[in-house]
Amino acid sequence: MTSPPPVGLARGLTQYGDADFSLYLRRTFAKQAGWSTEMLQRPVVGIAQSASGFNPCHRNSPELVEAIKRGVIAAGGLPLDFPTISLGESFLSPTSMKYRNLMSIDIEEMVRAQPMDAVVLLGGCDKSVPAQLMGAASADVPAVQLVVGPMLPMPYQGERLGACTDCRRFWGRYRAGQISAAGIEQVEGQLAVTAGTCGVMGTASTMAAIAETLGMSLPGTAAIPAVHADRLRAAEASGRQAVALALRPIRPSQIITPEAVDNALRVLLAIGGSTNALIHLTAIAGRRGIPVSLQRLNALSDSTPVLVDLKPTGQHYMSDLFAAGGMGAVLRELAPLLHLDCMTVTGETLGQRLAAADAAGGDMAGKAPWVDRAVVRPLDAPVTPQGGLVALFGTLAPNGAILKRSAADPALFERTGRAVVFTSLADLAARIDSPDLDVTPDDFLVLQNAGPTSDAAMPEAGYLPIPAKLAQAGVKDMVRISDARMSGTAYGTVVLHVSPEAAAGGPLGLVRHGDRIRLSVQQRRLDLLVDEAELAARRAALPPPPAVPPRGYQRLYQTQTLQAEHGCDFDFLRAAPLRPDTP
Numbered sequence: 114m115t116s117p118p119p120v121g122l123a124r125g126l127t128q129y130g131d132a133d134f135s136l137y138l139r140r141t142f143a144k145q146a147g148w149s150t151e152m153l154q155r156p157v158v159g160i161a162q163s164a165s166g167f168n169p170c171h172r173n174s175p176e177l178v179e180a181i182k183r184g185v186i187a188a189g190g191l192p193l194d195f196p197t198i199s200l201g202e203s204f205l206s207p208t209s210m211k212y213r214n215l216m217s218i219d220i221e222e223m224v225r226a227q228p229m230d231a232v233v234l235l236g237g238c239d240k241s242v243p244a245q246l247m248g249a250a251s252a253d254v255p256a257v258q259l260v261v262g263p264m265l266p267m268p269y270q271g272e273r274l275g276a277c278t279d280c281r282r283f284w285g286r287y288r289a290g291q292i293s294a295a296g297i298e299q300v301e302g303q304l305a306v307t308a309g310t311c312g313v314m315g316t317a318s319t320m321a322a323i324a325e326t327l328g329m330s331l332p333g334t335a336a337i338p339a340v341h342a343d344r345l346r347a348a349e350a351s352g353r354q355a356v357a358l359a360l361r362p363i364r365p366s367q368i369i370t371p372e373a374v375d376n377a378l379r380v381l382l383a384i385g386g387s388t389n390a391l392i393h394l395t396a397i398a399g400r401r402g403i404p405v406s407l408q409r410l411n412a413l414s415d416s417t418p419v420l421v422d423l424k425p426t427g428q429h430y431m432s433d434l435f436a437a438g439g440m441g442a443v444l445r446e447l448a449p450l451l452h453l454d455c456m457t458v459t460g461e462t463l464g465q466r467l468a469a470a471d472a473a474g475g476d477m478a479g480k481a482p483w484v485d486r487a488v489v490r491p492l493d494a495p496v497t498p499q500g501g502l503v504a505l506f507g508t509l510a511p512n513g514a515i516l517k518r519s520a521a522d523p524a525l526f527e528r529t530g531r532a533v534v535f536t537s538l539a540d541l542a543a544r545i546d547s548p549d550l551d552v553t554p555d556d557f558l559v560l561q562n563a564g565p566t567s568d569a570a571m572p573e574a575g576y577l578p579i580p581a582k583l584a585q586a587g588v589k590d591m592v593r594i595s596d597a598r599m600s601g602t603a604y605g606t607v608v609l610h611v612s613p614e615a616a617a618g619g620p621l622g623l624v625r626h627g628d629r630i631r632l633s634v635q636q637r638r639l640d641l642l643v644d645e646a647e648l649a650a651r652r653a654a655l656p657p658p659p660a661v662p663p664r665g666y667q668r669l670y671q672t673q674t675l676q677a678e679h680g681c682d683f684d685f686l687r688a689a690p691l692r693p694d695t696p
């Protein structure tokens with residue numbers, strides 16, 4: 114008869130060549146923290162927390178950690194929090210994206226190396242939740258995702274302001290000369306005023322919604338504002354649930370399945386979610402060997418209506434979604450399109466979870482919970498009949514590119530334009546506002562060398578500014594094409610993630626000023642109208658690629674990062690069956 118696997122502090126002992134000594138020594142140092150013998154015999158719940166002075170979005174983390182601990186102790190567990198890398202979106206250079214995979218390694222290895230039976234992952238700011246889910250998916254220790262929650266918008270001169278769609282809106286007005294320097298400074302102080310993540314359907318909110326859809330978070334928790342008391346109750350409940358998972362493990366591998374990923378793709382489309390989230394979901398799924406193809410995205414996009422009316426594509430904020438019924442309202446509406454038999458961290462299937470919410474929230478007449486239909490539309494009267502994202506393919510993007518059509522101007526969807534090319538971010542910054550720039554509103558702005566393995570490390574620079582002289586003339590949108598990403602809070606007719614990227618030898622790097630490019634959203638095409646002989650000549654004239662960095666994380670990043678269609682994960686971190694050649 115085999116003995117049961119060790120639990121709690123007896124898991125994964127430090128190697129001294131004497132297991133009993135290892136456990137004795139571990140308890141000795143655990144007692145140094147003041148825990149009683151009784152507490153040290155409990156199952157251990159780790160709390161991966163990412164508070165940092167460089168991450169104001171996470172400034173409510175300490176009180177959430179305390180609430181998680183309360184839940185763990187109440188349910189009979191021992192809570193032990195530990196710090197991890199924290200990714201504050203606007204504090205990292207060149208981009209937080211460059212460090213997402215590093216944080217995922219931190220999570221995976223610390224969850225695996227430290228003795229915990231389950232873990233609560235506490236994060237929120239853009240890349241944190243993807244990194245945590247990637248790490249948890251690889252470590253495959255029972256895990257509950259808890260997000261710090263979205264910020265509240267703030268009234269300002271008769272309207273509401275919230276990061277960061279309004280950041281861009283006001284900056285655009287400032288660039289167009291409609292707001293003074295003093296005015297924009299005043300706005301700067303009102304855009305992000307509470308703890309929490311950007312309060313629109315940006316990347317953080319999208320990833321929170323995806324975590325809940327995947328079944329990795331407790332139901333109804335994605336949209337609770339960071340400063341709402343329900344957020345603390347969600348933390349306590351997450352701690353309790355982690356103890357339940359410690360006693361009866363349900364692992365990420367049982368939750369993050371092909372069907373659950375399909376559900377998450379549906380939801381990404383239905384909420385008008387961030388383009389970044391597609392990269393992150395692909396990376397998370399890749400950790401479990403699950404492919405996410407852009408062809409599948411297009412198939413789902415055609416049959417998934419946009420139901421949620423949130424900025425940047427709509428009118429409302431995350432706090433409105435919370436008040437409107439939260440992600441439960443969205444998921445119940447989408448239920449006919451979802452795989453309802455997917456397992457979740459509560460031990461219920463998605464279908465059971467939604468049915469339970471119906472029963473709990475229904476009135477005496479047995480009606481479904483109240484939903485504000487201005488924010489969450491019914492399936493038969495959606496915001497738009499088709500999904501928010503669409504993948505494009507063609508001679509300019511052989512492996513794909515992404516357009517957030519829900520945030521774009523349909524008048525620009527079927528056209529051929531002249532390329533106005535910027536060869537780098539530095540070139541863009543130097544020339545975009547030049548009065549001498551040769552550009553018209555009908556041109557296509559093209560940015561090269563801003564992809565995953567470029568020096569820029571795929572920044573959120575795909576939302577190229579409208580050249581100053583056009584902005585001042587009232588031009589609000591133009592076709593913009595790059596291998597970069599775009600903030601989930603941005604909007605415009607912006608083609609992103611062109612693959613292969615210019616720095617990897619993709620055709621995007623061969624575009625020259627004055628070339629013709631054809632965009633057809635209807636046909637899902639993006640083509641460079643230059644003949645092959647000319648492209649071959651240009652390719653032969655390209656300078657040699659820059660030297661690979663000699664050491665450290667820079668070298669690892671440069672040599673291992675995959676293209677956007679593979680989630681920009683490191684090659685060696687993906688699950689074995691899926692290598693870079695996976696479609």
Ligand code: FES
Pocket residue numbers: 170201202203237238239276277309310311315317
């Ligand atoms: Fe942290 Fe937007 S800056 S979520």
